[in-house]
Amino acid sequence: xxxxxxxxxxxxxxxxxxxxxxxxxxxxxxxxxxxxxxxxxxxxxxxxxxxxxxxxxxxxxxxxxxxxxxxxxxxxxxxxxxxxxxxxxxxxxxxxxxxxxxxxxxxxxxxxxxxxxxxxxxxxxxxxxxxxxxxxxxxxxxxxxxxxxxxxxxxxxxxxxxxxxxxxxxxxxxxxxxxxxxxxxxxxxxxxxxxxxxxxxxxxxxxxxxxxxxxxxxxxxxxxxxxxxxxxxxxxxxxxxxxxxxxxxxxxxxxxxxxxxxxxxxxxxxxxxxx
Amino acid sequence: xxxxxxxxxxxxxxxxxxxxxxxxxxxxxxxxxxxxxxxxxxxxxxxxxxxxxxxxxxxxxxxxxxxxxxxxxxxxxxxxxxxxxxxxxxxxxxxxxxxxxxxxxxxxxxxxxxxxxxxxxxxxxxxxxxxxxxxxxxxxxxxxxxxxxxxxxxxxxxxxxxxxxxxxxxxxxxxxxxxxxxxxxxxxxxxxxxxxxxxxxxxxxxxxxxxxxxxxxxxxxxxxxxxxxxxxxxxxxxxxxxxxxxxxxxxxxxxxxxxxxxxxxxxxxxxxxxxxxxxxxxxxxxxxxxxxxxxxxxxxxxxxxxxxxxxxxxxxxxxxxxxxxxxxxxxxxxxxxxxxxxxxxxxxxxxxxxxxxxxxxxxxxxxxxxxxxxxxxxxxxxxxx
Numbered sequence: 001x002x003x004x005x006x007x008x009x010x011x012x013x014x015x016x017x018x019x020x021x022x023x024x025x026x027x028x029x030x031x032x033x034x035x036x037x038x039x040x041x042x043x044x045x046x047x048x049x050x051x052x053x054x055x056x057x058x059x060x061x062x063x064x065x066x067x068x069x070x071x072x073x074x075x076x077x078x079x080x081x082x083x084x085x086x087x088x089x090x091x092x093x094x095x096x097x098x099x100x101x102x103x104x105x106x107x108x109x110x111x112x113x114x115x116x117x118x119x120x121x122x123x124x125x126x127x128x129x130x131x132x133x134x135x136x137x138x139x140x141x142x143x144x145x146x147x148x149x150x151x152x153x154x155x156x157x158x159x160x161x162x163x164x165x166x167x168x169x170x171x172x173x174x175x176x177x178x179x180x181x182x183x184x185x186x187x188x189x190x191x192x193x194x195x196x197x198x199x200x201x202x203x204x205x206x207x208x209x210x211x212x213x214x215x216x217x218x219x220x221x222x223x224x225x226x227x228x229x230x231x232x233x234x235x236x237x238x239x240x241x242x243x244x245x246x247x248x249x250x251x252x253x254x255x256x257x258x259x260x261x262x263x264x265x266x267x268x269x270x271x272x273x274x275x
Numbered sequence: 276x277x278x279x280x281x282x283x284x285x286x287x288x289x290x291x292x293x294x295x296x297x298x299x300x301x302x303x304x305x306x307x308x309x310x311x312x313x314x315x316x317x318x319x320x321x322x323x324x325x326x327x328x329x330x331x332x333x334x335x336x337x338x339x340x341x342x343x344x345x346x347x348x349x350x351x352x353x354x355x356x357x358x359x360x361x362x363x364x365x366x367x368x369x370x371x372x373x374x375x376x377x378x379x380x381x382x383x384x385x386x387x388x389x390x391x392x393x394x395x396x397x398x399x400x401x402x403x404x405x406x407x408x409x410x411x412x413x414x415x416x417x418x419x420x421x422x423x424x425x426x427x428x429x430x431x432x433x434x435x436x437x438x439x440x441x442x443x444x445x446x447x448x449x450x451x452x453x454x455x456x457x458x459x460x461x462x463x464x465x466x467x468x469x470x471x472x473x474x475x476x477x478x479x480x481x482x483x484x485x486x487x488x489x490x491x492x493x494x495x496x497x498x499x500x501x502x503x504x505x506x507x508x509x510x511x512x513x514x515x516x517x518x519x520x521x522x523x524x525x526x527x528x529x530x531x532x533x534x535x536x537x538x539x540x541x542x543x544x545x546x547x548x549x550x551x552x553x554x555x556x557x558x559x560x561x562x563x564x565x566x567x568x569x570x571x572x573x574x575x576x577x578x579x580x581x582x583x584x585x586x587x588x589x590x591x592x593x594x595x596x597x598x599x600x601x602x603x604x605x606x607x608x609x610x611x612x613x614x615x616x617x618x619x620x621x622x623x624x625x626x627x628x629x630x631x632x633x634x635x636x637x638x639x640x641x642x643x644x645x646x647x648x649x650x651x652x653x654x655x656x657x658x659x660x
Contacts (some may be wrong), residue, residue: 071558073554097556102551107552107569109573119559122560122569123559257311
């Protein structure tokens with residue numbers, strides 16, 4: 001295994017694959033009563049088709065904001081961003097991505113199946129097709145058999161899996177995940193990480209994944225984006241080439257520890273800048 | 276030897292019943308100067324008192340441990356209540372009740388208290404048994420209150436104009452069902468239901484408009500607040516002038532009363548959906564109406580039902596009060612105002628009882644629908660695995 005690293009010049013990297021997300025000199029400033037808050041500053045990033053990109057950094061570094069800008073839930077105040085060659089707004093209108101939030105955000109009055117079919121209902125897909133796709137999505141997250149249950153009857157981990165099934169149900173090529181396993185215990189988290197990797201290997205989706213766990217970021221990603229706060233910016237981009245069907249055991253290998261060390265160094269450097 | 280814990284309520288019951296056997300049952304008749312009734316002449320009452328003494332003493336030592344003990348106590352109390360009422364009316368104690376009689380009532384009170392207490396603390400995994408226990412407690416308590424009302428009013432000889440005994444009200448209720456049915460139809464079916472539907476329905480639709488159009492929120496909400504603050508006594512005669520004597524004017528009063536609670540609750544409810552859920556709908560590029568029907572209205576339902584429950588009682592009050600200001604010669608409010616004038620207080624109470632029944636049933640029906648419609652809400656959730 002080799003470790004390729006590219007620092008701050010990702011845009012110039014030779015690419016053979018199609019760029020799904022292309023970000024150029026992006027910045028976002030919130031105007032507050034206490035003066036402007038520079039949430040994102042001068043961000044350059046390309047996410048290619050089939051990438052699994054993790055965003056890691058301390059809280060306030062803008063990793064969630066960046067994901068929300070990609071999802072058009074937040075609007076950039078400067079720079080350029082395109083999703084599949086169009087603006088984030090157009091991409092959202094075309095339902096180009098599935099978004100998994102920090103909390104499951106399942107609607108309590110809908111059964112698990114009807115929660116998973118919610119986006120399909122909004123997209124006006126026929127009833128038979130909706131049920132069929134919900135079955136497939138629930139199978140992917142190993143939740144078949146729980147269709148008729150209500151969200152509050154499921155454990156936290158199962159609820160989060162249901163929310164992933166919901167994001168998968170309409171088969172968008174891009175999956176945006178905002179600390180989806182942040183609230184879960186480590187055993188459940190490991191299991192879901194394994195499942196997520198399998199899913200990624202099988203479907204060849206592009207995933208953007210926000211986390212603040214170094215092992216999680218290194219284990220899952222094909223590309224790790226290290227960010228630092230005030231102003232939120234990218235300080236390092238690390239590419240790994242672990243095989244797609246990696247197992248949890250790779251966490252014991254020297255390569256893994258080397259990447260983890262590098263991520264930690266990057267985080268530390270980002271921190272010392274403002275103290 | 277370990278000290279036994281005495282059951283205080285049963286002790287009170289036993290002692291009070293024992294004293295009841297000794298003290299005179301009733302006062303003197305002012306004309307003949309003789310005591311009206313003796314316990315010794317009335318075997319039924321004597322048996323009831325003796326039973327209370329024995330059971331009271333026994334349970335004082337044994338304690339009321341099981342639910343069966345609770346039922347035994349309640350059964351004895353029911354028998355005692357039956358004997359006490361029959362003494363009141365068949366042996367002329369009514370109006371002359373003495374210390375012995377009241378001591379017996381005290382004994383019964385202690386028994387009923389202990390019995391209800393035991394049943395109220397009953398816990399069973401068997402659903403039907405638990406439901407039965409949950410039902411018995413309020414029913415037993417209500418019946419006991421009616422009994423106390425009856426006994427106190429009859430025993431002290433309270434004038435009927437001040438407060439008739441429940442038996443008299445019940446008799447009047449049963450004997451005038453045709454009048455009550457006509458009044459119910461006029462006031463409840465015509466005025467309350469139509470006013471309630473119109474008031475709640477229009478407020479619901481306007482709440483959605485208010486939520487959609489920001490300037491309405493600033494302009495209309497204070498106006499709605501003002502309308503709700505209007506005194507019903509002042510509005511009712513005006514509505515009678517506008518809409519005539521029949522039910523339409525009462526419905527108008529109800530619309531005014533129910534509009535604001537529904538408006539405010541629905542507007543609040545429409546903002547109940549979380550930011551996360553709204554973001555979720557945005558990621559699906561869901562339209563305003565799609566988000567309204569799939570997310571915001573379902574999330575608003577607990578608030579909407581709150582208003583529906585508040586309004587169910589407000590509507591009945593509004594209709595009855597509005598009928599004081601002009602009505603055709605039928606209706607619950609009309610009946611109350613005319614029968615008070617004719618000193619037929621039992622009829623007034625029969626109407627009050629009808630209003631209480633109708634109001635409770637209406638509220639119960641809305642609460643039942645709420646339970647079915649928002650069974651997902653944390654306050655109603657049943658864990659089903």
